[in-house]
Amino acid sequence: MFSASDLKKGLKVQVDGEPWAITEFEFCKPGKGTSLYRCKLKNMITGSTIDRTYRPTDKLDKPDLEEKEMYYSYAEGDFYVFSDAETFEEMHVSAKMLGRDKYFLIENSLCKMLLFNGVPIEITLPTFIEKVIADTEPGARGDTATNVLKTAKIDNGYEIQVPLFINTGDLVRIDTRTGLYAERVSKA
Amino acid sequence: MQNASPKPDCVYQLEQIKARLLLRAGLISSIRQYFDADGFTEVETPVRIKAPAPEEFIEAPQSGEMFLRASPELQMKLMLAAGFEKIYQIGACFREGEFGRKHRPEFTMLEWYHSGADYNDLLDFTAGMLRHLAIFAAGSSSISYQGQVIDFSAEPEIITVREAFLRFAGVTPEAAMEADQFDELMVTKIEPMLGQGRPTFLKDYPASRSALARLKQGDHTVAERWELYLSGVEIANAYSELIDPAEQEARFKEAASARMRGGYRPYPPPVEFLQAINAGMPESSGCALGIDRLIMIFTDADDIAQVKMPLA
Numbered sequence: 081m082f083s084a085s086d087l088k089k090g091l092k093v094q095v096d097g098e099p100w101a102i103t104e105f106e107f108c109k110p111g112k113g114t115s116l117y118r119c120k121l122k123n124m125i126t127g128s129t130i131d132r133t134y135r136p137t138d139k140l141d142k143p144d145l146e147e148k149e150m151y152y153s154y155a156e157g158d159f160y161v162f163s164d165a166e167t168f169e170e171m172h173v174s175a176k177m178l179g180r181d182k183y184f185l186i187e188n189s190l191c192k193m194l195l196f197n198g199v200p201i202e203i204t205l206p207t208f209i210e211k212v213i214a215d216t217e218p219g220a221r222g223d224t225a226t227n228v229l230k231t232a233k234i235d236n237g238y239e240i241q242v243p244l245f246i247n248t249g250d251l252v253r254i255d256t257r258t259g260l261y262a263e264r265v266s267k268a
Numbered sequence: 269m270q271n272a273s274p275k276p277d278c279v280y281q282l283e284q285i286k287a288r289l290l291l292r293a294g295l296i297s298s299i300r301q302y303f304d305a306d307g308f309t310e311v312e313t314p315v316r317i318k319a320p321a322p323e324e325f326i327e328a329p330q331s332g333e334m335f336l337r338a339s340p341e342l343q344m345k346l347m348l349a350a351g352f353e354k355i356y357q358i359g360a361c362f363r364e365g366e367f368g369r370k371h372r373p374e375f376t377m378l379e380w381y382h383s384g385a386d387y388n389d390l391l392d393f394t395a396g397m398l399r400h401l402a403i404f405a406a407g408s409s410s411i412s413y414q415g416q417v418i419d420f421s422a423e424p425e426i427i428t429v430r431e432a433f434l435r436f437a438g439v440t441p442e443a444a445m446e447a448d449q450f451d452e453l454m455v456t457k458i459e460p461m462l463g464q465g466r467p468t469f470l471k472d473y474p475a476s477r478s479a480l481a482r483l484k485q486g487d488h489t490v491a492e493r494w495e496l497y498l499s500g501v502e503i504a505n506a507y508s509e510l511i512d513p514a515e516q517e518a519r520f521k522e523a524a525s526a527r528m529r530g531g532y533r534p535y536p537p538p539v540e541f542l543q544a545i546n547a548g549m550p551e552s553s554g555c556a557l558g559i560d561r562l563i564m565i566f567t568d569a570d571d572i573a574q575v576k577m578p579l580a
Contacts, residue, residue, distance in 0.1 A: 085365060106368060106369060107366070107367060107368025107369070107370075107371055108368070108370075108455045109325070109366060109371065110451050110454040110455050110459065110502065111495045111502055111505050112323065112325065112326075112473075112477055112478065112479070112505070113325060113450070113451035113454065113477070114324075114325050114451050115325065115365065115366065116451060116452065116455055118455070118456070133452055133455070133456065136365075137530070137531070
């Protein structure tokens with residue numbers, strides 16, 4: 081249980097059975113009145129936001145959140161299977177929850193999984209992953225400009241923007257937070 | 269060459285806010301000038317006190333067997349009882365559990381009392397002080413706060429609590445209290461609309477929300493109390509002071525039992541103050557003004573941390 085005076089930006093609370101993160105917080109106290117804790121909450125599952133105001137006597141539940149280290153193992157239909165790094169227990173995660181990240185999964189890469197009541201709600205991939213360019217227009221020889229970009233496909237067909245000097249078969253590093261090309265690792 | 273030791277955070281932070289602290293010093297000296305020119309006497313009352321005024325939502329920190337003052341109100345009223353007529357004080361006050369962009373558990377209060385004056389007289393005096401300070405801070409009667417102009421030469425907006433609830437929250441203050449939503453509506457719907465472009469004095473609060481204020485002549489449902497707002501920020505609170513001993517004792521008892529019900533620790537009774545009010549207190553009015561917040565407005569700061577030395 082949290083009391084209202086524990087509330088602060090970044091704290092995770094349970095409201096109406098769902099986990100929420102406090103994204104904005106302000107302590108208020110109108111003249112001669114009671115203390116009020118004004119919060120903007122972001123739903124950790126759906127991403128929707130709400131405004132809530134709490135009083136000093138209010139209590140909030142602590143959400144049952146657990147963070148686990150999981151290896152990405154394999155795809156199974158519309159699901160992606162992760163294995164617990166300690167117990168090897170398998171967990172299925174939907175393509176919908178992964179969103180863009182499903183294109184950046186690398187077999188046996190170690191990911192962070194956030195679980196609410198034992199159910200996965202968020203996967204955090206390694207910040208950088210490496211992918212081979214499967215298809216792109218041939219690069220102009222000697223063109224080392226990094227600010228002019230072209231489209232390239234990685235092995236699973238996902239398209240990213242890369243500099244002109246990148247060729248099919250090159251290994252590139254991608255920032256999974258932004259989904260953007262970061263640098264070339266090695267030439268084809 | 270050997271590197272100098274790193275500076276502690278508070279020294280670094282002080283360097284960042286030095287310009288504002290210098291302006292703060294100038295503004296406080298300008299406030300003193302305004303009071304002194306009007307015949308007020310600057311006084312000092314104890315910071316460690318025997319008993320705070322019983323108010324439902326104000327927590328004075330315990331200090332040994334005593335308390336750190338949440339306000340100098342009762343001690344300054346004892347001075348009124350002793351025949352001091354126009355007094356002011358600038359000093360630290362303490363309220364437990366209050367911390368935020370506009371709150372610190374230790375803050376600086378300007379508090380003044382004027383025998384024979386009522387809350388309307390204080391309103392005019394306060395509006396005059398704001399003009400005086402604007403000229404000191406900005407060289408003109410208007411200043412800019414967070415991109416909004418506040419014009420102190422304009423007639424201040426004066427609006428009753430009833431009008432404000434009807435206009436901005438769509439309910440009467442009675443209905444808001446009945447639904448236990450008075451403070452929530454005040455903070456979310458009303459305060460942000462006040463003090464925009466010019467000062468707002470929000471006046472005539474429900475009697476039940478003014479523990480030490482006199483009831484309004486001709487309308488006993490409200491008390492002679494106002495609050496000053498600048499750019500949505502509450503700056504000052506003023507009363508025509510309650511001097512009826514029976515009424516004062518009844519209000520204190522009510523506040524004390526509200527504290528018990530709310531689970532707040534009880535305060536000892538303010539014995540000397542009750543004796544003084546029984547012996548006869550002159551008609552007077554008083555105002556408490558948050559200096560840190562006023563300085564925030566005049567130095568265009570959006571957090572009290574920018575106008576006050578950090579804890580060290």
